[in-house]
């Protein structure tokens with residue numbers, strides 16, 4: 001049976017996923033899409049011929065018509081849809097997983113997942129190494145996990161932490177650490193930039209214990225995520241030098257194809273990797 005998908009948010013990531021469905025890379029039925037900007041909905045619907053165009057939802061609850069609800073909008077959208085989708089026994093895939101750094105929301109969503117016939121998915125997104133971190137965390141002997149993210153200053157513009165602290169990113173003329181703290185704080189301070197830190201923390205030792213450093217570097221063209229972890233299993237280090245998406249420099253292209261691969265893996269007979 002072909003799985004039907006409903007997408008919350010019709011921006012950069014959703015467009016890549018819709019394209020993968022439209023061109024057959026991903027075997028799924030894009031049934032329904034929702035966005036507060038109708039022109040973004042139209043752009044996604046236009047990727048399909050008349051017979052297979054997704055329905056334009058007028059409110060998020062209409063996404064529950066699909067078997068799997070995929071959030072690619074932002075952290076507030078996770079509050080709006082995740083627990084409801086799971087409570088309706090739908091699968092739910094979240095890109096803005098940083099929303100789960102908030103204890104109340106995480107508890108609600110995880111409780112809904114536990115009781116649901118659906119499953120909650122948080123893909124690796126723009127980072128590499130969650131397979132190894134998950135395995136290492138299993139024994140309880142993972143001692144430390146940290147993420148250092150370096151982005152071009154433009155990729156950090158508009159973040160609440162930048163605005164509230166009056167950080168002038170245009171004046172940054174050398175690699176500059178602009179934030180250091182736990183994933184819990186990073187997710188709220190940079191909601192569109194560092195969701196990966198919370199995905200990492202959920203695979204590993206939790207959002208309060210996962211250390212995050214954010215660097216603005218005017219000479220860096222990529223979104224670079226470096227993970228370092230230590231424990232009884234040894235030392236894990238991964239670096240991804242991500243190409244930013246042309247339509248949204250905050251978002252790495254890998255984030256979109258990671259979600260596509262996660263969706264594809266739900267349908268395959270052979271499962272490679274942890």
Ligand SMILES: NC(=O)C1=CN([C@@H]2O[C@H](COP(=O)(O)OP(=O)(O)OC[C@H]3O[C@@H](n4cnc5c(N)ncnc54)[C@H](O)[C@@H]3O)[C@@H](O)[C@H]2O)C=CC1
Pocket residue numbers: 008009010011012013014034035036037040072073074075076077095096097123124125126127191192193195196199247248250251252255
């Ligand atoms: N886990 C990961 O590795 C990554 C996660 N992300 C998350 O994915 C989200 C989407 O990324 P992009 O597609 O690049 O963003 P985008 O800005 O290109 O698209 C977001 C779309 O969602 C819509 N939207 C946002 N909030 C909404 C709401 N409350 N109600 C209705 N429509 C809403 C916007 O109008 C826009 O069309 C980011 O905000 C970020 O939270 C982004 C990059 C990596």
Ligand SMILES: O=C([O-])CC(=O)C(=O)O
Pocket residue numbers: 125126191192193194195196197223242250251252253255
């Ligand atoms: O795409 C990236 O490099 C990471 C990102 O924006 C996020 O985790 O929110």
